[in-house]
Amino acid sequence: MNGNYLKKRRNKYKILNVVGLLLILGSFLFIKTAPILLLFISIIIGLILMIPDYWIFYKEIKSKREDMDLYWFIKLLILPLVIIILVIGLVLYITRGNIQESDGKDKMIENIQTVEEITDYYHPNYANGNGTIIKVEKIGDMTKVYRKHIDQIQIKDILNLSFFENSNHNIYLDPEFNEKIIGVLNFGDLINIEQILEMNDENNYFVWLNIKKRDNVHGWFFLGESGKQSVGFNLPAEISVPYYNNRWEILESININNRIWTIRNMNNQTVAIYGTTNIYNNPGLIDSNIISQIILKNDNDELIVYFIEIISATEEKEKVDGETDRWLKINHNGIEGWIFGGYAGVERGGLKYYIPDDMIDLCLTFLTVESYDQGRR
Numbered sequence: 001m002n003g004n005y006l007k008k009r010r011n012k013y014k015i016l017n018v019v020g021l022l023l024i025l026g027s028f029l030f031i032k033t034a035p036i037l038l039l040f041i042s043i044i045i046g047l048i049l050m051i052p053d054y055w056i057f058y059k060e061i062k063s064k065r066e067d068m069d070l071y072w073f074i075k076l077l078i079l080p081l082v083i084i085i086l087v088i089g090l091v092l093y094i095t096r097g098n099i100q101e102s103d104g105k106d107k108m109i110e111n112i113q114t115v116e117e118i119t120d121y122y123h124p125n126y127a128n129g130n131g132t133i134i135k136v137e138k139i140g141d142m143t144k145v146y147r148k149h150i151d152q153i154q155i156k157d158i159l160n161l162s163f164f165e166n167s168n169h170n171i172y173l174d175p176e177f178n179e180k181i182i183g184v185l186n187f188g189d190l191i192n193i194e195q196i197l198e199m200n201d202e203n204n205y206f207v208w209l210n211i212k213k214r215d216n217v218h219g220w221f222f223l224g225e226s227g228k229q230s231v232g233f234n235l236p237a238e239i240s241v242p243y244y245n246n247r248w249e250i251l252e253s254i255n256i257n258n259r260i261w262t263i264r265n266m267n268n269q270t271v272a273i274y275g276t277t278n279i280y281n282n283p284g285l286i287d288s289n290i291i292s293q294i295i296l297k298n299d300n301d302e303l304i305v306y307f308i309e310i311i312s313a314t315e316e317k318e319k320v321d322g323e324t325d326r327w328l329k330i331n332h333n334g335i336e337g338w339i340f341g342g343y344a345g346v347e348r349g350g351l352k353y354y355i356p357d358d359m360i361d362l363c364l365t366f367l368t369v370e371s372y373d374q375g376r377r
Contacts, residue, residue: 012112020049023103047083103373124249131243131356134195141201147243149209150198151357155189156365168222175199175208175220190214193360196223198241204225205237205244209360223363240269242356251312262315263329270352271328271344273306279337283314283327292335305347308332313341326353 023046067110073213122145126132128276130149137144171183175197185191195210197220207223226240249265282288296306312329323342330339346352351362 002088016049016052018047022046023049037189124246126248129252131246131248145198145199145243147196147198149193149242149356149360151193151360153191153193153361153364155185155187155191171211171213171217171219171221173219175210175222177222179220182219183213183215185213185221189365195291196242196356196360198243200237205258207241223360239269239354240359242359248356254283256282256284259286260285260316261327263312264315266310266313266328266353268309268311270307270309270351271341272347273308273339273344275343277343278329279332279335279339281337283329283338284318285320288338291337292332294332294339307347308344310353311336 006367014285018089020120023042026042065366068262122133122136124131124133126148128148130147132148133145134148135144135146137146169185170181171185173180173182191211191213193209193211197208197210199206199208205226207225209221209223211218211221212218222270226235226237234366245267246265247267251263251265254261254263273296275293278290279294281291294306294308294321308330310328310330314327317324318340320342323340325341327338328341328344330337341353351358
């Protein structure tokens with residue numbers, strides 16, 4: 001068989017050779033950017049496209065009708081190199097996958113261990129109601145806590161009253177300022193709140209609400225930012241972040257004479273006492289006994305204002321002496337007991353009790369303290 005005939009036969013597969021070689025070379029050129037699996041597939045297809053020409057050469061050598069020339073020498077040198085690189089790549093890919101899977105499991109275990117160290121914080125009891133933790137994410141120093149919060153609010157003058165320094169009324173696609181703005185909150189808007197997101201790092205808290213408007217705008221509204229300590233006009237997180245330290249978590253239920261009292265965490269909020277007040281062993285007047293008193297007189301027999309921290313409070317209210325209020329658990333001079341909230345007050349403006357639902361409502365509305373205290377509860 002003469003040389004011209006062999007050349008004609010090789011030319012039939014020239015295009016396949018070129019395409020196969022280009023696929024292989026392209027795979028190496030994009031090895032840093034393209035998906036590794038796509039690179040492997042490209043190399044394998046390239047090898048398959050080059051097979052016909054190699055097969056012709058094998059047949060010609062076997063029949064001793066073809067001699068080794070530079071063309072085939074280069075091709076036979078490239079083939080084992082490509083195969084070796086392909087095998088090494090597969091080994092690295094499988095090894096890297098195992099390493100990544102292992103790292104992922106290690107990080108997951110590490111994260112679970114971190115959460116387990118503070119299990120009480122991440123598994124509070126809200127009876128599947130508002131405040132129930134849906135998801136916790138840890139990204140570096142930032143912790144994101146997503147909570148259930150279902151409420152419907154009509155937006156009032158949020159420019160005049162807020163727990164936060166906040167003048168941004170945009171609604172974002174995701175809880176990030178660099179995300180797409182999909183709407184704006186306006187006076188009079190009726191919104192449905194679905195979730196609350198509390199983000200905190202070493203110094204600050206950032207609070208977002210997942211809301212839906214009647215015009216089907218569904219996104220995230222930035223409720224505000226506060227420091228972990230009061231700085232300038234910024235209020236500290238303990239009185240500005242709705243679910244700070246699992247505020248309003250259900251601590252226990254007490255059954256007294258077939259009346260159930262639901263006891264909620266108040267994070268040691270302070271109230272003022274203006275007169276001598278009885279301390280009871282249980283919430284409510286039924287089947288409760290006076291165990292001590294708060295006597296508000298100094299050495300000169302003058303009445304004084306006494307400030308005391310609330311450990312917890314009843315979700316339910318009771319009417320005593322014409323006042324309807326909650327029962328408050330306190331510790332006075334080492335004696336734990338209950339006082340009636342109607343005998344307590346606050347020396348500051350704003351809400352009497354820091355309850356998450358009321359705090360969020362107050363951030364988005366403009367109401368007097370009196371009308372608010374007598375409002376939804």
